[in-house]
Amino acid sequence: MSEIEKLLPHRDPFLFVDEIVEATNEKIIAKRVFTEKEYFFKGHFPEYPVVPGVILVETMAQSGGAGLKKLGVLDSDALFFFATVDKVKFRRQVRPGDELRSEVVNLRISKNMIKQQGKAYVGDELAAEAEWMCLVGNA
Numbered sequence: 001m002s003e004i005e006k007l008l009p010h011r012d013p014f015l016f017v018d019e020i021v022e023a024t025n026e027k028i029i030a031k032r033v034f035t036e037k038e039y040f041f042k043g044h045f046p047e048y049p050v051v052p053g054v055i056l057v058e059t060m061a062q063s064g065g066a067g068l069k070k071l072g073v074l075d076s077d078a079l080f081f082f083a084t085v086d087k088v089k090f091r092r093q094v095r096p097g098d099e100l101r102s103e104v105v106n107l108r109i110s111k112n113m114i115k116q117q118g119k120a121y122v123g124d125e126l127a128a129e130a131e132w133m134c135l136v137g138n139a
Helices: 003-007 053-071
Strands: 019-023 027-033 078-090 099-109 113-122 125-138
Touching: 003 019, 003 053, 019 053, 027 053, 053 078, 053 099, 053 113, 053 125, 078 113
Parallel strands: none
Antiparallel strands: 019 027, 027 099, 078 125, 099 113, 113 125
């Protein structure tokens, strides 16, 4: 089992974090390489594959959750579920082969709730940004 699989309950084909690069109480940085084998490219779009925007938001949120678990802020069996997603903007397409770097800032963390904001980059180009809140529960 990989480090990410120990941190997140998500599994293939819905696990979108490859590595936690940095995790502090203020900021979490994670990476994900989207390969041409991703299940969603078959339909989005066959002739011009693009990572769906909702997957970019999910990737940022998974990055934030994995970072908090790595820090020990959340219980090892904690599950987190979207409650709100706000201020979402998509700035650049993400295509097969692109490495996405998620930079997540912790706005408010409690045992019942996580509020974070994130930006996702391909290289130095901003691809997406959002703010979200997750409710925390246990399996």
